Amino acid sequence: MSELHAQTVPFVRDTMLPQQPPPNRETGALHWLRANLFSGPINTILTILGLLIIWFLVSHFWDWFAHSVWNAESLTQCREIIAATWGEDARGACWAVIRERWHQYMFGFYPRELYFRPIIAFGFLFVALAPVLFSESVRIRRIVLIVAAAATLILSVMVGAPLPWLVFAAIVMIGAVVVAERNAPWLLIFSALYPLLGVWMLWGGSAWGELSVLASVALGWLAWRLSVRISPLIAVIAGVAVTLALLLFVAGDAAEDLQSLIPLDITAIDSDQFGGFLLSITIGVAGIALSLPLGIILALARRSDMFLVNKLAVVFIEFIRGVPLITLLFVASLLLNYFLPPGTNFDIILRVIIMVTIFAAAYMAEVIRGGLAALPKGQYEAADALGLDYWKAQRLIILPQALKISIPGIVSTFIGMFKDTTLVVFVGLFDPLKGISDFVRANFAWKGVYWEPFIFTGAIFFIICFSMSRYSMYLERRLQRDHR
Amino acid sequence: MKRTAFLGTLTAATLLGGGAFAAEGDTLAEVKARDELICGVNTGLVGFAAPDANGNWAGFDIAVCKAVAAAVLGDPSKVKYVPTTGQTRFTALSSGEVDVLARNSTWTYSRDTDLKLDFVGVNYYDGQGFMVNKDLGVTSAKELDGATICIQTGTTTELNLADYFRANNMSYQPVNIDSNAEGEQQYMAGACDAYTTDASGLAATRAAFADPENHIILPEIISKEPLGPAVRHGDNNWGDIVRWTLNALIAAEEYGVTSTNLEELSANSANPEVQRLLGTSDELGAMMGLDNEWAKRAIAASGNYGEIFAATIGEQTPIGLARGLNAQWTQGGLMYAPPFR
Numbered sequence: 001m002s003e004l005h006a007q008t009v010p011f012v013r014d015t016m017l018p019q020q021p022p023p024n025r026e027t028g029a030l031h032w033l034r035a036n037l038f039s040g041p042i043n044t045i046l047t048i049l050g051l052l053i054i055w056f057l058v059s060h061f062w063d064w065f066a067h068s069v070w071n072a073e074s075l076t077q078c079r080e081i082i083a084a085t086w087g088e089d090a091r092g093a094c095w096a097v098i099r100e101r102w103h104q105y106m107f108g109f110y111p112r113e114l115y116f117r118p119i120i121a122f123g124f125l126f127v128a129l130a131p132v133l134f135s136e137s138v139r140i141r142r143i144v145l146i147v148a149a150a151a152t153l154i155l156s157v158m159v160g161a162p163l164p165w166l167v168f169a170a171i172v173m174i175g176a177v178v179v180a181e182r183n184a185p186w187l188l189i190f191s192a193l194y195p196l197l198g199v200w201m202l203w204g205g206s207a208w209g210e211l212s213v214l215a216s217v218a219l220g221w222l223a224w225r226l227s228v229r230i231s232p233l234i235a236v237i238a239g240v241a242v243t244l245a246l247l248l249f250v251a252g253d254a255a256e257d258l259q260s261l262i263p264l265d266i267t268a269i270d271s272d273q274f275g276g277f278l279l280s281i282t283i284g285v286a287g288i289a290l291s292l293p294l295g296i297i298l299a300l301a302r303r304s305d306m307f308l309v310n311k312l313a314v315v316f317i318e319f320i321r322g323v324p325l326i327t328l329l330f331v332a333s334l335l336l337n338y339f340l341p342p343g344t345n346f347d348i349i350l351r352v353i354i355m356v357t358i359f360a361a362a363y364m365a366e367v368i369r370g371g372l373a374a375l376p377k378g379q380y381e382a383a384d385a386l387g388l389d390y391w392k393a394q395r396l397i398i399l400p401q402a403l404k405i406s407i408p409g410i411v412s413t414f415i416g417m418f419k420d421t422t423l424v425v426f427v428g429l430f431d432p433l434k435g436i437s438d439f440v441r442a443n444f445a446w447k448g449v450y451w452e453p454f455i456f457t458g459a460i461f462f463i464i465c466f467s468m469s470r471y472s473m474y475l476e477r478r479l480q481r482d483h484r
Numbered sequence: 485m486k487r488t489a490f491l492g493t494l495t496a497a498t499l500l501g502g503g504a505f506a507a508e509g510d511t512l513a514e515v516k517a518r519d520e521l522i523c524g525v526n527t528g529l530v531g532f533a534a535p536d537a538n539g540n541w542a543g544f545d546i547a548v549c550k551a552v553a554a555a556v557l558g559d560p561s562k563v564k565y566v567p568t569t570g571q572t573r574f575t576a577l578s579s580g581e582v583d584v585l586a587r588n589s590t591w592t593y594s595r596d597t598d599l600k601l602d603f604v605g606v607n608y609y610d611g612q613g614f615m616v617n618k619d620l621g622v623t624s625a626k627e628l629d630g631a632t633i634c635i636q637t638g639t640t641t642e643l644n645l646a647d648y649f650r651a652n653n654m655s656y657q658p659v660n661i662d663s664n665a666e667g668e669q670q671y672m673a674g675a676c677d678a679y680t681t682d683a684s685g686l687a688a689t690r691a692a693f694a695d696p697e698n699h700i701i702l703p704e705i706i707s708k709e710p711l712g713p714a715v716r717h718g719d720n721n722w723g724d725i726v727r728w729t730l731n732a733l734i735a736a737e738e739y740g741v742t743s744t745n746l747e748e749l750s751a752n753s754a755n756p757e758v759q760r761l762l763g764t765s766d767e768l769g770a771m772m773g774l775d776n777e778w779a780k781r782a783i784a785a786s787g788n789y790g791e792i793f794a795a796t797i798g799e800q801t802p803i804g805l806a807r808g809l810n811a812q813w814t815q816g817g818l819m820y821a822p823p824f825r
Contacts, residue, residue, distance in 0.1 A: 075692065079694050100537060101537060103537075104537070104539070109535070109539040112538070270564075272564070272566065272567075273539075330571070330572075333572060334572060334575040334576075334579065338579050425527075425569070426569055426571060426572070427569070427572060428527065428566065428567045428568050428569055428572050428576070430527075430567070434663075435527065435567075437665070438527050438528040438663065438665070439527060439528030439534050439535055439567075440528075441528065441530075441664075441665050442526075442527075442528030442529050442530050442533070442534035443528075443530070443534045443535075443536060444530055444531070444688070444691075444692065444801070444802045444803060447530050447688065447689070447691075447692035448668060448689075448692040448693065448694075450665055450668070450669045
């Protein structure tokens with residue numbers, strides 16, 4: 001039997017054949033086209049329709065974009081230039097309005113000589129965010145910090161920042177780059193201080209106000225620390241009470257006294273001088289930073305077994321989600337005035353931030369509740385089995401997983417909220433989309449300009465929102481630990 | 485403002501929760517203590533109120549604010565302009581957020597009574613008109629039967645339009661728009677045959693077109709829109725100050741007092757009315773708690789009524805409005821200041 005076989009196999013190949021290139025019809029652009037665009041009759045028809053639509057759009061808008069005018073004093077002049085260059089009937093975009101008014105789109109009525117303050121504050125924002133957003137990737141953090149530092153310093157020089165501020169900005173930003181390389185968690189101290197620093201840089205005034213807030217919080221923390229051994233609950237109450245009492249009754253006077261002793265102030269800016277993207281980003285960043293923790297607390301409260309906590313959270317969430325944001329803004333701007341004593345000036349931006357925050361927090365709570373609900377029951381039981389108390393279980397086991405699940409929803413709430421900041425136009429603040437455009441058009445030179453401001457602000461909004469979206473995808477990839 | 489006051493006001497708000505409606509205090513004293521007049525203005529209306537590239541406000545309504553600030557505080561630049569939208573304007577005034585509202589607001593019965601405002605006078609007599617393309621071949625609003633009309637929603641113009649067409653037994657197809665800029669865009673794109681808004685706005689819109697000669701403003705004015713500054717009910721002295729500042733500007737034009745001959749006339753005018761106006765005789769200012777040169781400063785701020793009109797919206801400006809109803813009563817208009825006596 002074995003002989004039989006030996007005769008039938010005269011040759012056994014003992015090396016592999018070299019790989020052949022695929023046949024021509026299976027490679028190259030042609031194959032890609034055939035596989036992706038013309039793979040069948042329906043696909044072919046759709047491709048042709050798509051191309052027609054693109055052609056239709058481009059052919060209608062191309063000449064408008066191609067005939068762009070950047071240097072002109074008014075719309076009339078733009079029209080003259082377009083007529084002179086491309087013929088009488090040509091139409092074109094008049095970007096000169098952006099060139100002349102870009103600073104108002106960016107900063108509103110913020111004094112021109114102080115533009116460096118929002119710029120540096122914005123640069124510092126990246127320093128504050130880097131250790132939070134990019135806590136694990138040294139390389140990305142390095143790139144972000146270096147780019148932010150370079151951009152901030154260059155822009156500050158361009159708008160004519162005075163030397164002490166430049167030095168201050170350079171020390172902080174370059175210091176952050178260095179610290180981030182060695183011991184990134186140290187940057188979190190800066191992140192914690194940033195809200196006060198940012199507020200001071202944007203609104204100016206006496207730094208003692210911010211310092212006294214800081215001192216109140218520090219003393220509150222001290223009170224907590226001293227009493228935490230007696231009882232954690234009493235410690236929390238003591239800490240909060242001390243902080244609030246100091247803020248309400250001592251901080252204001254102390255700040256004024258200290259200010260008269262040692263003046264430590266920079267030019268104060270009124271809230272009504274804010275506008276454009278400065279306003280949007282201020283409201284957006286504050287809203288995002290505040291609504292996430294508030295949303296988490298609300299979500300936990302809504303899933304809580306405690307009757308009152310649960311019902312209060314449900315009422316809050318459902319009520320806030322049930323009314324449009326615009327209603328809340330009107331309440332903030334109009335109704336509050338009736339209830340405040342006459343003559344008090346409760347800052348309008350602060351009012352708007354509060355309303356935007358609670359609005360976003362209500363949505364956030366539901367998004368996070370979705371994440372909590374998606375977590376298998378075994379995780380909760382595992383946490384219990386380990387003997388963790390409620391807060392430890394949430395902090396160490398439940399929330400990290402629930403938040404990870406909710407990332408897409410959270411970020412889309414952020415994006416939605418950031419875009420909603422344009423609604424402040426209805427309470428008389430100058431949002432970039434309509435508020436600024438309206439008064440730019442109210443100047444006779446630019447009356448009649450319509451699409452250009454929309455396209456400009458739209459582009460900037462797109463850049464910001466797209467960045468947020470990409471970041472959320474990066475975060476999802478990075479946190480992907482589950483079974484693939 | 486001081487941010488340290490935030491928390492203070494926050495508690496005050498909670499403590500006073502549901503507290504009394506704001507401000508029936510002494511506005512004059514408040515303004516003087518603050519050393520700043522808070523003026524509610526439009527968020528941007530060609531010729532009437534608009535900030536330039538440096539953020540300085542200018543316009544026909546702004547001039548009223550400046551005159552009041554000059555009269556009360558001695559400096560026309562001591563004004564804080566609070567931009568108000570159509571929805572927020574009256575609440576801003578009645579809640580005390582602004583001292584005076586100079587925002588092209590129409591003086592109507594219900595606003596004066598029900599909303600508890602005091603319109604102190606009229607600084608511009610406007611009226612609603614129509615603009616059509618010349619190619620339409622229409623020369624009168626009576627021929628607009630069945631036309632599509634671009635109309636801003638939520639304004640009195642919308643109601644006026646409905647009234648007018650019903651009264652004339654005509655029909656129309658409304659195209660709702662949200663803002664003037666959108667209206668222009670829709671009208672230019674041919675979405676509507678006619679565009680209707682206040683005649684002053686139509687003139688400005690038409691002047692900004694690439695081809696103004698192809699559009700006509702129809703002669704019919706279908707509504708009365710007396711625009712004027714307003715103050716809150718309840719502080720009559722403050723109302724008097726704003727009213728008579730406006731009257732001083734109007735009277736100054738009537739008596740030929742301009743920003744250029746102001747000093748000369750106050751030194752040696754023989755006209756007793758001018759003397760009283762400029763404070764060289766009698767003590768008119770003291771009657772409202774101001775000094776005697778209040779009107780002089782108000783006029784010096786941006787000139788008399790005619791000068792303000794000419795500089796912001798008049799025929800020499802691109803907007804090119806004729807005086808029309810807004811001429812002095814001696815010229816066949818409606819501008820008539822009561823005597824300074």
